[in-house]
Amino acid sequence: MTKVSQKLNGIQVGRAIAALFVVAGHTLKEALHAPETGPTLHWVHQFAHYGIGVDIFFVISGFIMAYISEGRIGVPGYARYFIQSRLMRVVPLYWFYTALLVTATLLVPQHLDNARFDVAHVFSSLFFYPWSPHEAGQQFPQPILALGWTLNYEMMFYIAFFVLLLVMPPKRLLPAMLILLISLSGLYLAFDWAGTPFVFWFRPIILEFAAGIVIFQVSRKGLGLTPVMAAALIGVSISGWLILPNLDHGLDSKDLRFLLLGLPASVLVLALALWSPKEAAQSTRLWKALVKIGDASYSLYLSHPFVITAVFLIWNKLNLFQTLGAISFIAATIGLSIMVGIIAQKTIEEPLLKATRRLIAKKARADVQTAPT
Numbered sequence: 362m363t364k365v366s367q368k369l370n371g372i373q374v375g376r377a378i379a380a381l382f383v384v385a386g387h388t389l390k391e392a393l394h395a396p397e398t399g400p401t402l403h404w405v406h407q408f409a410h411y412g413i414g415v416d417i418f419f420v421i422s423g424f425i426m427a428y429i430s431e432g433r434i435g436v437p438g439y440a441r442y443f444i445q446s447r448l449m450r451v452v453p454l455y456w457f458y459t460a461l462l463v464t465a466t467l468l469v470p471q472h473l474d475n476a477r478f479d480v481a482h483v484f485s486s487l488f489f490y491p492w493s494p495h496e497a498g499q500q501f502p503q504p505i506l507a508l509g510w511t512l513n514y515e516m517m518f519y520i521a522f523f524v525l526l527l528v529m530p531p532k533r534l535l536p537a538m539l540i541l542l543i544s545l546s547g548l549y550l551a552f553d554w555a556g557t558p559f560v561f562w563f564r565p566i567i568l569e570f571a572a573g574i575v576i577f578q579v580s581r582k583g584l585g586l587t588p589v590m591a592a593a594l595i596g597v598s599i600s601g602w603l604i605l606p607n608l609d610h611g612l613d614s615k616d617l618r619f620l621l622l623g624l625p626a627s628v629l630v631l632a633l634a635l636w637s638p639k640e641a642a643q644s645t646r647l648w649k650a651l652v653k654i655g656d657a658s659y660s661l662y663l664s665h666p667f668v669i670t671a672v673f674l675i676w677n678k679l680n681l682f683q684t685l686g687a688i689s690f691i692a693a694t695i696g697l698s699i700m701v702g703i704i705a706q707k708t709i710e711e712p713l714l715k716a717t718r719r720l721i722a723k724k725a726r727a728d729v730q731t732a733p734t
Contacts, residue, residue, distance in 0.1 A: 369428075370643060371633040372421055373655030378629070379417035380658040380702070381695070383508070384665045386411025388694045391669050395682040395690070402687055410606040415511050416569055416618070416626035418662075422515060423573020424580075424630060426522055427535055431581075435531035444523040445721065450659075451512060451519075453713040458663045459486055459506045465667075466505075489516040491561035508666065510561075517562050518570050535574055542571040550616070565619045572627040580634045591636035594628055601625035654699060660710045661702025668698045 389406050392398055433439045463483060485491075486504035491513045503510055521541060529537045549563035586594070602625040642648060654661065672694045676682050682690060 370648075370652050371636060371638075372424065372630075373658075374648070374651045375417055375421050375630050375633045375655070376658040377651040377654035379414040379421065380654060380661045381699075382411045382414030382417070383662060384695055384698050385691075386414065387666065388669055388691050388698070391673050391694075392687045392690050394673070395676070395687055397682045398687045408603075408607060410602065410622060413602050413622045413626055416566070416622040417629060418511065418658075419514065419566065419569035420573040420576065420623070420626050420630045422518065423570035423575075424577045424634065425573070426518070426570075427574045427577035430522075430526075430534075434526065434534050440523055440526035443526060444519060447519045447523075449714060449717045449721070451515065453717050454659060454663060454710050455506070455509060455512055456487060457709065457713065458667075459483070459504070459509065461667070462506050489513045491558050506663070506666070508662065513561065514567065518567070535578065539571050539574060542567050546619075565616060566623065568619045569623045569626065572623065573630065576627065576631050576634050579631070584635055586632065586636040588636070588638075591632045594632035598625045598629040598632065601628065653703065657703045657706035657710075660705040661698060664701050664705045665698040668701050669694055672697060 386409075389402060389411070392402060393406060430439075430443065433443075483505055486506065486509060489509075489512060491504075491510070504513070522538060525534050525537050525541070545563045546565040546568055549559070549565065554560040554563060602622070605625065606621045608621075638648070672690065676685075676690045
């Protein structure tokens with residue numbers, strides 16, 4: 362196994378950890394709706410900030426965009442290839458699950474939290490615009506598929522990267538991206554953007570993309586971590602995750618998210634990017650399972666809300682919260698979510714991606730055939 366594949370396996374493990382954090386957090390939150398849930402789970406929900414999974418995803422996204430563009434920046438046609446590949450990767454599957462949720466909202470709204478159907482909301486969701494007519498003035502608008510708010514940030518990052526690919530010299534692109542992200546965060550803090558989408562797009566959470574780019578630049582230096590050093594960094598990350606968000610800082614936690622969760626997430630990704638476990642460690646079932654979950658992390662991320670709702674309805678219908686307890690619901694839901702995510706990757710995500718590539722290739726051939734000679 363090459364050093365490059367080892368590095369990417371570490372990043373895939375990071376994706377798995379991020380997805381599992383998100384699934385666990387959402388599952389625990391749903392479990393709290395059951396009257397049989399004890400005070401311990403309520404305390405865990407308040408103390409353990411599982412939302413750090415999103416922050417890990419954002420840091421990894423910054424790392425990956427820099428990684429896949431290395432050696433290609435400045436190559437004719439790469440900017441178009443970049444944005445096309447990003448759209449193919451993100452849009453079809455997100456639209457699929459958004460359509461699935463809209464269908465469920467129309468057919469069985471009684472089984473969905475805050476179910477509603479609004480054409481403007483659907484279109485703003487499909488095209489990654491952070492606006493909802495039902496939440497006028499809200500500082501953190503949600504798409505139809507609520508966790509799609511993270512994809513609104515991802516798409517903003519991709520578009521900004523694409524524009525810089527068009528206008529910046531190769532050696533200046535990544536520094537320009539860092540300056541842009543820092544500048545936008547500064548504008549957010551300096552002015553009142555209430556009532557505009559910029560109150561969402563400019564939040565300092567976008568600095569997590571910058572952190573991923575910096576980590577990539579550090580990884581290119583050939584630096585490596587011993588197991589002890591990697592364990593120490595991971596320990597720092599865990600400590601930061603447990604301590605920083607629970608400090609009484611008296612400020613809007615959304616404005617401080619990069620410091621409270623983004624920093625611990627960045628330290629974790631740094632450890633995973635610089636540490637290359639030995640072949641024996643990467644051959645273990647745990648490592649292989651995490652890499653597999655990482656490969657399926659996008660499908661797992663988008664599909665797990667449907668699994669959570671289905672399992673919750675079953676547990677309620679069969680009175681399993683009373684007989685088996687909330688822990689059984691959490692364990693079953695997380696396990697089933699992982700299984701569904703991996704299956705969905707093979708049966709939905711990959712076929713959608715292949716079909717999209719075929720359509721684009723067919724259109725490209727048609728354009729060539731109809732071009733004037």
